Amino acid sequence: xxxxxxxxxxxxxxxxxxxxxxxxxxxxxxxxxxxxxxxxxxxxxxxxxxxxxxxxxxxxxxxxxxxxxxxxxxxxxxxxxxxxxxxxxxxxxxxxxxxxxxxxxxxxxxxxxxxxxxxxxxxxxxxxxxxxxxxxxxxxxxxxxxxxxxxxxxxxxxxxxxxxxxxxxxxxxxxxxxxxxxxxxxxxxxxxxxxxxxxxxxxxxxxxxxxxxxxxxxxxxxxxxxxxxxxxxxxxxxxxxxxxxxxxxxxxxxxxxxxxxxxxxxxxxxxxxxxxxxxxxxxxxxxxxxxxxxxxxxxxxxxxxxxxxxxxxxxxxxxxxxxxxxxxxxxxxxxxxxxxxxxxxxxxxxxxxxxxxxxxxxxxxxxxxxxxxxxxxxxxxxxxxxxxxxxxxxxxxxxxxxxxxxxxxxxxxxxxxxxxxxxxxxxxxxxxxxxxxxxxxxxxxxxxxxxxxxxxxxxxxxxxxxxxxxxxxxxxxxxxxxxxxxxxxxxxxxxxxxxxxxxxxxxxxxxxxxxxxxxxxxxxxxxxxxxxxxxxxxxxxxxx
Amino acid sequence: xxxxxxxxxxxxxxxxxxxxxxxxxxxxxxxxxxxxxxxxxxxxxxxxxxxxxxxxxxxxxxxxxxxxxxxxxxxxxxxxxxxxxxxxxxxxxxxxxxxxxxxxxxxxxxxxxxxxxxxxxxxxxxxxxxxxxxxxxxxxxxxxxxxxxxxxxxxxxxxxxxxxxxxxxxxxxxxxxxxxxxxxxxxxxxxxxxxxxxxxxxxxxxxxxxxxxxxxxxxxxxxxxxxxxxxxxxxxxxxxxxxxxxxxxxxxxxxxxxxxxxxxxxxxxxxxxxxxxxxxxxxxxxxxxxxxxxxxxxxxxxxxxxxxxxxxxxxxxx
Numbered sequence: 001x002x003x004x005x006x007x008x009x010x011x012x013x014x015x016x017x018x019x020x021x022x023x024x025x026x027x028x029x030x031x032x033x034x035x036x037x038x039x040x041x042x043x044x045x046x047x048x049x050x051x052x053x054x055x056x057x058x059x060x061x062x063x064x065x066x067x068x069x070x071x072x073x074x075x076x077x078x079x080x081x082x083x084x085x086x087x088x089x090x091x092x093x094x095x096x097x098x099x100x101x102x103x104x105x106x107x108x109x110x111x112x113x114x115x116x117x118x119x120x121x122x123x124x125x126x127x128x129x130x131x132x133x134x135x136x137x138x139x140x141x142x143x144x145x146x147x148x149x150x151x152x153x154x155x156x157x158x159x160x161x162x163x164x165x166x167x168x169x170x171x172x173x174x175x176x177x178x179x180x181x182x183x184x185x186x187x188x189x190x191x192x193x194x195x196x197x198x199x200x201x202x203x204x205x206x207x208x209x210x211x212x213x214x215x216x217x218x219x220x221x222x223x224x225x226x227x228x229x230x231x232x233x234x235x236x237x238x239x240x241x242x243x244x245x246x247x248x249x250x251x252x253x254x255x256x257x258x259x260x261x262x263x264x265x266x267x268x269x270x271x272x273x274x275x276x277x278x279x280x281x282x283x284x285x286x287x288x289x290x291x292x293x294x295x296x297x298x299x300x301x302x303x304x305x306x307x308x309x310x311x312x313x314x315x316x317x318x319x320x321x322x323x324x325x326x327x328x329x330x331x332x333x334x335x336x337x338x339x340x341x342x343x344x345x346x347x348x349x350x351x352x353x354x355x356x357x358x359x360x361x362x363x364x365x366x367x368x369x370x371x372x373x374x375x376x377x378x379x380x381x382x383x384x385x386x387x388x389x390x391x392x393x394x395x396x397x398x399x400x401x402x403x404x405x406x407x408x409x410x411x412x413x414x415x416x417x418x419x420x421x422x423x424x425x426x427x428x429x430x431x432x433x434x435x436x437x438x439x440x441x442x443x444x445x446x447x448x449x450x451x452x453x454x455x456x457x458x459x460x461x462x463x464x465x466x467x468x469x470x471x472x473x474x475x476x477x478x479x480x481x482x483x484x485x486x487x488x489x490x491x492x493x494x495x496x497x498x499x500x501x502x503x504x505x506x507x508x509x510x511x512x513x514x515x516x517x518x519x520x521x522x523x524x525x526x527x528x529x530x531x532x533x534x535x536x537x538x539x540x541x542x543x544x
Numbered sequence: 545x546x547x548x549x550x551x552x553x554x555x556x557x558x559x560x561x562x563x564x565x566x567x568x569x570x571x572x573x574x575x576x577x578x579x580x581x582x583x584x585x586x587x588x589x590x591x592x593x594x595x596x597x598x599x600x601x602x603x604x605x606x607x608x609x610x611x612x613x614x615x616x617x618x619x620x621x622x623x624x625x626x627x628x629x630x631x632x633x634x635x636x637x638x639x640x641x642x643x644x645x646x647x648x649x650x651x652x653x654x655x656x657x658x659x660x661x662x663x664x665x666x667x668x669x670x671x672x673x674x675x676x677x678x679x680x681x682x683x684x685x686x687x688x689x690x691x692x693x694x695x696x697x698x699x700x701x702x703x704x705x706x707x708x709x710x711x712x713x714x715x716x717x718x719x720x721x722x723x724x725x726x727x728x729x730x731x732x733x734x735x736x737x738x739x740x741x742x743x744x745x746x747x748x749x750x751x752x753x754x755x756x757x758x759x760x761x762x763x764x765x766x767x768x769x770x771x772x773x774x775x776x777x778x779x780x781x782x783x784x785x786x787x788x789x790x791x792x793x794x795x796x797x798x799x800x801x802x803x804x805x806x807x808x809x810x811x812x813x814x815x816x817x818x819x820x821x822x823x824x825x826x827x828x829x830x831x832x833x834x835x836x837x838x839x840x841x842x843x844x845x846x847x848x849x850x851x852x853x854x855x856x857x858x859x860x861x862x
Contacts, residue, residue, distance in 0.1 A: 215809025419576030
């Protein structure tokens, strides 16, 4: 008798669970034709669907599906036109001989998702919205280089720059979305950032916005009227799964089709599933040691060269980051770049004997026999810092500590939280900093990284490196739009960096994307362009 | 009773004020800020411009007073990250959290109280030991690990249940699909929450069973069932009600870890993601709501206990 109610309750619970399972099962097994829907798993929820304000990578991933832009980097690091009929150059007359006037011709067949034609008025509106500080655009560059802009007709836009800026053609409306004037002109101003539009946009790209369920997903549907032809997928859903291991499980279970930027440690598990395909792309993201050249020890170029010669980057790539997860970065120019200089790659090869010679030449010898080199009674003690909690970088520190110790250098490890780390980078309270960089296919930002006018907090010359020749070359390169001359300039810059070693690139990181085996056309770009740069070409073989 | 309730309410106002000052101070003590994610290519003067625009260049006391003024007018401000109104963000996420936490709270409460009573009535016997050991296990297992294992087994390997989310994204809402998505996170949360109820209930009931009034009831020859249901259980529930008062606010403030593992779009995740991005006004809004609920929950629990236990009323009249 006492167990009667308990048994009854148990039976009820089991019956309910069976009902729930059946209800779910029934809804799953409906014989409806499957749309060509792709579910892309992302760990970060986009902040806004407008790159004028968005700071997260996932926003760019989605925005590339919704909006159009002038140009984009493809997977071979070539600049390809999107809204343009042709990319301006001096050869085709799009760039004036004085490198100041850029003339853009827009396609005539582009329309907004509400059917209104996209014209030069939209481009001018977007430019003005970017530079009007009342709107609060996060980064108005490169439009801060523009003196004035005009639209001589509905499909031509002319930008006149304040001074020559060779990167303008690759930068203008590459990361920025062209925005619809007819929707937004009454919304600009202080409240623009908070407008409902930022979460329910009208674009002109291959996919139309369908819904954004906060914390859950963003759904887009095919734009049948897309000017390059309707895309191959019916729908694309960006599913937000904030935890990486949970995302991996979702992909294994088939609840997520694409994992954008899967962790290297998960690749083997994905690769073992015949339903999935893993694409490994050597990206332009790289880990680097930045030497503080203003410090008493590292001011001496010979010491920096010695440290470079003591760093076996091939071994770091395979043994620390893992086979296939990274490739040695022998300079900060990828071999895919037109300004890549092979000579720079051989300047600092792993050579322990050379390192010893350099250190001795700089006066660092082990005079007291304690295994650590010293000079003027002071031991050769250095400190390396990174952001705590990044396992691969922390392993690099330990490997370097052991390798450099064998050469008589006492390397101490002192790591920080992210904000603290960037604080020491900015205030110069570090000796060697290990962190990641993103190389751009255009070398123009080089002056921001190594120019003597770019010392923090104004610029990013965290190495506090000063070289007059590099300054003049990067200033020249920034203005020079002729590709041959430009490449020659930046090759020389690479030579200076290889010789002076203000920083030591370690490895190019591999980006791992997991996609369904039946997905075609997915070609991730090694650049910072999101993987959706060519989303119109994606198609599922199973789609009907 | 009404006067007591009003007094407690009045005392809550300065308490909430102090909590908000502490929260505001602590959020700003943490190194970093909402512009940490801005790319390194952005000019520092542009970052400064954004700080000014968002009012983050004011001294901290001024920022706090402005927030307080806005909040008293019913405006929790806008997110520094998404530009959305904070109250809109909270409203959008609240249903998901209440469904998940509310269901698991009810299930764990019912199961926990039942197990606690059973364990107390079988003190020292096998049932008691099994309940005790399971409780220790459930309390010791990290919910993150349990969640991942549950997904790996029941979703990824067996394919019985979905791996996460509140429904199949992009598809029309169906009750079956929704319940299937709810099941796994609810079971995980229920499992880890049961011990707090069962242990509290067991200890309290054992305590009450030794009381004089229970011994007197037995001496009067009342049936064991009547003694337990009428004389032991109501006063034994007092600590459970107190605990419930503390737990009810959690139903509205979410379970960040469970929501993160199961991609459940709730309040806990809203807070966690806001903390990662230093979204001060979102965090302050959420902390304020949580504080009001905790203070209110405590008050409600005290008032309920006063009704359940005559001794509390008696002390109140003294």
